[in-house]
Amino acid sequence: MANLFQSVRGFNDVLPPDTAIWQHLHRVANETFAAYGYGEIRLPLLEHTALFSRSIGEVTDIVEKEMFTFLDREGDSLTLRPEGTACCVRAGLEHGLLHNQQQRLWYAGPMFRHERPQAGRYRQFHQLGAEAYGMVGPDIDLEVIALSARLLARLGLRDLTLELNSLGSSEARAAYRSALIDFLQRHESSLDADSKRRMHSNPLRVLDSKSPQTQEILRDAPKLIDALDLESRLHFEQLQQGLSDLGLPFRLNSRLVRGLDYYGRTVFEWTTTALGAQGTVCAGGRYDGLVTQLGGSATPAVGWACGIERLILLMKAQGVAVPDTAPHVYLCWLGDAAQREAARLGEQLRDAHPGLRLVVNAGGGKLAAQLKRADRSGARVALILGDTEIAARTIQVKSLRDTDTSPASIPEQQILPWSELSGYVAGLFDA
RNA sequence: GUGGACGUAGCUCAGUUGGUUAGAGUCCCAGAUUGUGAUUCUGGUUGUCGGGGGUUCGAGUCCCCUCGUCCACCCCA
Numbered sequence: 001m002a003n004l005f006q007s008v009r010g011f012n013d014v015l016p017p018d019t020a021i022w023q024h025l026h027r028v029a030n031e032t033f034a035a036y037g038y039g040e041i042r043l044p045l046l047e048h049t050a051l052f053s054r055s056i057g058e059v060t061d062i063v064e065k066e067m068f069t070f071l072d073r074e075g076d077s078l079t080l081r082p083e084g085t086a087c088c089v090r091a092g093l094e095h096g097l098l099h100n101q102q103q104r105l106w107y108a109g110p111m112f113r114h115e116r117p118q119a120g121r122y123r124q125f126h127q128l129g130a131e132a133y134g135m136v137g138p139d140i141d142l143e144v145i146a147l148s149a150r151l152l153a154r155l156g157l158r159d160l161t162l163e164l165n166s167l168g169s170s171e172a173r174a175a176y177r178s179a180l181i182d183f184l185q186r187h188e189s190s191l192d193a194d195s196k197r198r199m200h201s202n203p204l205r206v207l208d209s210k211s212p213q214t215q216e217i218l219r220d221a222p223k224l225i226d227a228l229d230l231e232s233r234l235h236f237e238q239l240q241q242g243l244s245d246l247g248l249p250f251r252l253n254s255r256l257v258r259g260l261d262y263y264g265r266t267v268f269e270w271t272t273t274a275l276g277a278q279g280t281v282c283a284g285g286r287y288d289g290l291v292t293q294l295g296g297s298a299t300p301a302v303g304w305a306c307g308i309e310r311l312i313l314l315m316k317a318q319g320v321a322v323p324d325t326a327p328h329v330y331l332c333w334l335g336d337a338a339q340r341e342a343a344r345l346g347e348q349l350r351d352a353h354p355g356l357r358l359v360v361n362a363g364g365g366k367l368a369a370q371l372k373r374a375d376r377s378g379a380r381v382a383l384i385l386g387d388t389e390i391a392a393r394t395i396q397v398k399s400l401r402d403t404d405t406s407p408a409s410i411p412e413q414q415i416l417p418w419s420e421l422s423g424y425v426a427g428l429f430d431a
Numbered sequence: 432g433u434g435g436a437c438g439u440a441g442c443u444c445a446g447u448u449g450g451u452u453a454g455a456g457u458c459c460c461a462g463a464u465u466g467u468g469a470u471u472c473u474g475g476u477u478g479u480c481g482g483g484g485g486u487u488c489g490a491g492u493c494c495c496c497u498c499g500u501c502c503a504c505c506c507c508a
């Protein structure tokens with residue numbers, strides 16, 4: 001059947017088997033951020049367009065061609081947020097969170113970029129981010145990286161690489177930038193087309209080029225690491241020392257740069273080879289200039305963002321176990337009297353056991369059909385209530401799964417008086 | 432945004448050089464079993480062949496346009 005409507009391209013639904021993974025991820029994120037004293041900030045999806053063009057950079061691809069921007073009824077230019085950091089700084093300034101103080105914040109939610117969709121890259125995608133304000137030293141860089149490492153580990157992800165680089169102070173970077181442009185101009189004829197274009201718009205990104213020929217030329221290019229100012233070099237060395245102290249392995253990558261203009265000094269990425277071209281799962285760095293750029297007083301800041309869809313793809317690829325959400329119990333009934341009794345018993349059991357997941361059969365059906373639903377629901381046991389049971393104030397308990405994991409094995413089928421039902425059910429979960 | 436592959440039942444897919452009424456498995460429903468699932472057997476339902484246009488006596492099959500998915504690039508989380 002051809003559907004009358006379908007979702008907008010790159011905007012996806014998340015359906016029940018998958019929502020369990022999303023919920024698990026959010027639960028783990030919540031706990032991990034709490035473990036480091038980070039508070040959640042909830043931000044609107046829509047901002048004034050200028051917020052992003054001023055922070056991300058006028059000539060970046062995001063601002064030039066990827067934003068969902070429109071005029072509202074009053075003629076104001078609004079944009080669905082393409083990233084969270086600028087929004088977070090805006091909120092921090094608006095509510096006075098950043099002036100002369102420290103803040104540890106995190107956020108999660110949808111972001112919007114008008115790109116050609118691909119697995120792990122959608123027009124509405126979701127990010128999970130950390131932001132720390134008001135701390136200059138490498139200790140906070142270390143903290144946010146350790147936090148990201150712990151989050152990824154708690155999600156059960158393996159074989160990730162932490163890549164690390166320093167972009168230096170803005171002065172050092174500006175000097176390096178012109179040195180690099182000089183170098184690139186001398187080799188312009190040998191560069192690939194993309195790099196020629198980027199040479200002027202964002203020369204640092206040429207370092208990232210995938211063209212082997214360009215990479216060959218870049219071997220003789222001036223190195224960013226050699227251009228670092230003394231203070232940035234010290235900062236970077238102390239961060240590396242800290243990572244070693246915590247036993248967090250990393251790989252120095254002098255080609256690691258950022259697409260967004262506001263980064264300086266520390267930049268890092270967690271990458272995987274398991275996701276094709278969408279290999280970056282988490283990326284971040286320091287952006288000491290951003291708060292000033294958006295009208296606040298000078299405030300150092302460092303943070304990162306994870307792509308939730310990519311984390312979930314990776315969790316699936318690596319077969320990460322997610323807590324079971326199947327019901328514990330499926331209650332079958334036969335006849336009108338049993339139906340009423342089943343509804344009453346179901347509510348009673350839910351009162352007694354707030355963690356219990358219990359489905360009461362609905363929509364009728366003969367016992368075979370009800371048991372089939374019970375089986376397909378994933379429930380561990382089915383309860384059966386008919387006229388015979390009601391007369392005796394009992395209920396039949398039928399085991400639907402092999403329970404070889406529990407030493408006190410459940411007999412396949414037994415009859416329990418109502419008075420013992422609650423105690424029996426308690427043994428089915430939270431073990 | 433650029434290049435390429437693919438769209439057939441709810442799901443996974445077959446469908447010959449264009450040829451009658453488009454198939455399989457699975458799922459779902461019913462029965463074998465008036466109250467016992469997952470196994471078995473029998474029967475049944477499910478399609479504007481992504482959409483529109485064209486060529487043809489005839490199009491799932493060929494052509495054009497369009498929408499969508501995927502892969503790579505670009506970019507990025």
